[in-house]
Amino acid sequence: MAKKPTETNTESNSLGGRVKRYAQVGAAVGGFAARVATGRALGKSDAASQAKNAEVLKLALGGLKGPLMKVAQILSTIPEALPAEYAKELSQLQANAPHMGWPFVNRRMAAELGPDWQKKFKSFAREAARAASLGQVHEAVSLKGAALACKLQYPDMESVVEADLRQLKLAFAAYKRFDPAIDPSDIHAEISDRLREELDYRHEARNMALYRHMLADETGVHVPDVDEGLSTKRLLCMTWLDGRPIKDAAADADQKDRDAIAVNMFRAWYVPFYKFGVIHGDPHLGNYTVREDTSVNLLDFGCIRVFPPAFVKGVIDLYRALEKGDRDLAVSAYEVWGFKGLSDEMIDTLNIWASFVYAPLMEDRPRLIEETNAAEYGREAAAKVHKELQRLGGVKPPREFVLVDRAAIGLGSVFMHLKAQVNWHQLFHDTIAGFDGEKLAKVQNTALKKAGLAQT
Numbered sequence: 001m002a003k004k005p006t007e008t009n010t011e012s013n014s015l016g017g018r019v020k021r022y023a024q025v026g027a028a029v030g031g032f033a034a035r036v037a038t039g040r041a042l043g044k045s046d047a048a049s050q051a052k053n054a055e056v057l058k059l060a061l062g063g064l065k066g067p068l069m070k071v072a073q074i075l076s077t078i079p080e081a082l083p084a085e086y087a088k089e090l091s092q093l094q095a096n097a098p099h100m101g102w103p104f105v106n107r108r109m110a111a112e113l114g115p116d117w118q119k120k121f122k123s124f125a126r127e128a129a130r131a132a133s134l135g136q137v138h139e140a141v142s143l144k145g146a147a148l149a150c151k152l153q154y155p156d157m158e159s160v161v162e163a164d165l166r167q168l169k170l171a172f173a174a175y176k177r178f179d180p181a182i183d184p185s186d187i188h189a190e191i192s193d194r195l196r197e198e199l200d201y202r203h204e205a206r207n208m209a210l211y212r213h214m215l216a217d218e219t220g221v222h223v224p225d226v227d228e229g230l231s232t233k234r235l236l237c238m239t240w241l242d243g244r245p246i247k248d249a250a251a252d253a254d255q256k257d258r259d260a261i262a263v264n265m266f267r268a269w270y271v272p273f274y275k276f277g278v279i280h281g282d283p284h285l286g287n288y289t290v291r292e293d294t295s296v297n298l299l300d301f302g303c304i305r306v307f308p309p310a311f312v313k314g315v316i317d318l319y320r321a322l323e324k325g326d327r328d329l330a331v332s333a334y335e336v337w338g339f340k341g342l343s344d345e346m347i348d349t350l351n352i353w354a355s356f357v358y359a360p361l362m363e364d365r366p367r368l369i370e371e372t373n374a375a376e377y378g379r380e381a382a383a384k385v386h387k388e389l390q391r392l393g394g395v396k397p398p399r400e401f402v403l404v405d406r407a408a409i410g411l412g413s414v415f416m417h418l419k420a421q422v423n424w425h426q427l428f429h430d431t432i433a434g435f436d437g438e439k440l441a442k443v444q445n446t447a448l449k450k451a452g453l454a455q456t
Contacts, residue, residue, distance in 0.1 A: 002426060004266045013060065013127065016301075023068055040044070040445065042230055048160055056079030060070040061212075062339070065342070070310065073374040079324065080337075081215065084249070085327075091409065099127065099128040099131050099136055100128070100136060100154065102126045103156075103345060105126070105128075105138070105152065107204075108152050108153075108155065108234075108235075109152065109235070112152075112234055112235040113230065113232070113235070119143060120143065120229075120230060121140050121142060121148075122140075122141040122142060122143055122145065123140060123141045124139075124140040124141075124150070125129075125138050125139040125140065126138075129149070130286070132151065132286070132300070134153055134154060134157055134161075134198060134199065134302070135151050135152050135153040135154055135155070135157075135234075136151070136152060136276065137149050137150065137151050137152075138150045138152065139240060140237070142227060142230065142237075143251075144193050146227070146239060147239065147240035147300075148227060148237050148238065148239065148240055149237070149238050149241075150222065150229070150230070150235065150236070151201065151233055151236045151237075151238075152234070152238045153199070153201065153234035153235070153237070157199055157234075158199055159195065161195050161199060165188070165191070165192050165195065169188050173385075180390065180393070180394040181386050181389035181394050181395075182389065182394060182396075183305065183394055183395065183396035183397075184396065184397075185396065186397060186398055186402075187397060187399065187402050188395060189399050190373055190399035190400075190402040190403065191402070194281065194302075194303050194305070194403070195304065197303075197304075198302030198303060200233055201231065201232065201233055201234060201236040202231070202232070202233050202299075204236060204301050204302050205228070205231060205236060206451045206452045206453050207225045207301035207302070207304045207451070207453075208223060208224060208225075208226055208238065208301045209226070209450070209451040209452065210304070210447055210448065210450075210451035210453060211223045211272065211280075211301060211304075212225070212271045212446050213451060214271065214275065214276050214396045214447055215245040215268065215271065215272065216274045218264075218267055218268070218271060219295065219380075220260075220263070220264035220267060220268075220294070220295045220296065221264060221267060221268040221295065221296055221298065222241055222291070222295060222296070222297045222298070223297075223298055223315035224239045224240075224241055224297075224299070225238060226238050227239075241289065241299065241361065242289075242291070243288075243289025243290050243291050243296070243297045244289055244290050244291075245285065245286075245289060245329060246261070246289070246414065246417065246418070247417060248291055249261065249289075249290035249294075250417060250418050252295075253332045255419075255421065257294050258420050259417060259418075259420050259421060259422050260416045260420050261290055261294050261296065261418055262295040262415050262420030262422050263413075263422060263427065264294060264295055264296045265283075265288070265296055265411060265414055265415075266411070266424075266427055266431075267431070268280075268288070268296055268298060268433050269283065269407055269411055271431060272306075272429075272433060273312065273315075273404075273407075274312060274431050274432050274444060275337070275431075275440070275443065276314075276444050276447050277306060277307045277309055277311070277312050277440055277444045278304060278305070278306050278444070278447075279304070279305050279307065279403050279407055280301070280303065280407065281303040281305050281402075281406055281407055282296070282300065282302070282303040282406075282410075282411035283406075283407055283411050283414060284346075284410060285414070286299075286300075287299055287300040299410060303403070305403045306448070306453075307400065307404075307437075309437040309441045309444070310336055310437065311336060311337065311400055312435075312437075312440060313336070313435070313437050314333045314334075314336030314337050315333075315337075315404065316432055316435060317329055317330075317332060317333040317336070318330060318333035318334070318354055318358070319339075319361060319428075321333055321357055322351070322354060322358055322362070323362060327347070327437075330347060330354075331347055334347065334350060337398060337400060337401055338398025338399070338400050338401065339395070339396075339397075339398060339401075340396075340398075342395075343392065345388070345392055345411065346392055346395060348388075349385055349388040349389060349392065350385075350395075351422040352381060352384055352385050352388075353381060353385045356381040357405070357408050357409070357412075360424040360425075361424050361425050361428045363424075364423065365423060365425070366416075366421045366422055366423045367421060367422075367423075367424070368416075368419065368420070368421055369412050369415035369416055369420065369422075369424065370412070370416060
């Protein structure tokens with residue numbers, strides 16, 4: 001049996017690859033912008049034109065893959081954050097983005113497993129089951145008869161990611177000059193580190209092992225197993241988990257089942273966070289499916305963040321500060337999160353947003369995640385905070401804040417889609433019951449060692 005080929009420089013970050021990416025991004029986004037501008041000039045702003053524009057944008061971003069596609073996916077998870085036509089098209093990026101053809105797949109698989117790679121599978125589907133931002137997934141069956149999902153990374157993704165991160169940094173810098181309310185430099189640093197980690201599928205395999213350990217007692221959540229003999233840095237073969245997209249599952253589920261799905265989603269994200277100090281930072285709709293029994297499958301583990309126990313305690317402390325009106329505790333919590341030099345007015349401003357995010361946890365009763373007009377209220381809260389931050393000279397969100405806030409808002413949008421009526425207060429208190437920072441440090445260290453991850 002042939003050995004796996006050794007890694008070559010053809011997959012490394014290269015100047016040529018970055019230059020090529022700059023050209024691709026400019027052509028794709030520029031083409032979309034030109035189409036919209038032309039439509040406005042000709043007076044074409046009807047629903048049909050909007051729908052076509054949205055489809056063109058999806059195809060452009062889907063063809064580019066990488067970080068730009070991820071931004072679109074995140075936006076599509078928040079109800080009414082985008083016009084309906086755009087949200088509908090962008091929400092399909094994970095599952096229905098343009099796939100790469102068989103000649104490409106054959107070459108990529110040979111590069112990872114050797115020229116006789118097909119002999120290592122009982123079967124391997126030529127057509128991709130779904131496309132992700134950094135790779136595409138194929139159904140396969142191992143020689144032992146196990147159903148597999150094989151995620152194959154697109155070529156030259158290191159150059160693509162570095163080019164996109166460079167452009168994102170330039171965009172952030174320009175935005176900061178235009179609007180100083182938020183200093184995004186630490187946000188960029190966090191996104192950069194997580195995206196670079198996502199390029200290494202061996203790291204993702206270790207993240208999966210970590211989640212299998214952390215969620216071992218959660219019957220409502222399922223994590224795939226990795227076939228290590230068929231996996232490399234750019235190929236990840238894992239057990240295939242059957243399930244339906246959450247929107248499809250929610251469409252024909254009754255209230256009881258929608259609530260059960262929501263509880264399982266909450267546990268999938270927050271048991272790891274409050275019990276182990278680990279957060280899954282990418283809760284968009286393509287990263288999980290729902291089984292017939294309302295349990296959920298987690299499918300992607302590239303964007304995972306480990307926090308020190310003190311940070312987790314700070315998240316709980318901020319909740320208690322808002323609950324009790326304890327200003328000193330709130331200040332302490334923000335400082336633990338990493339905010340620095342906060343004035344009294346800045347604390348008041350941050351509390352506006354914190355009160356919005358924590359609101360569902362405050363009432364001990366079953367309720368919707370947002371009982372007001374969710375989109376309108378969220379926009380009003382964000383606008384008020386933004387206006388105050390501008391007046392106060394701006395704030396620099398710490399990098400630790402990025403994925404926790406992203407998870408909270410992203411999951412909130414999932415619960416809105418489900419129209420779940422859950423006692424979030426009780427669910428939260430059940431999850432944090434018995435919290436102890438020293439105990440968390442020990443179990444976190446044990447879990448990381450079991451998964452082969454260095455402690456951070």
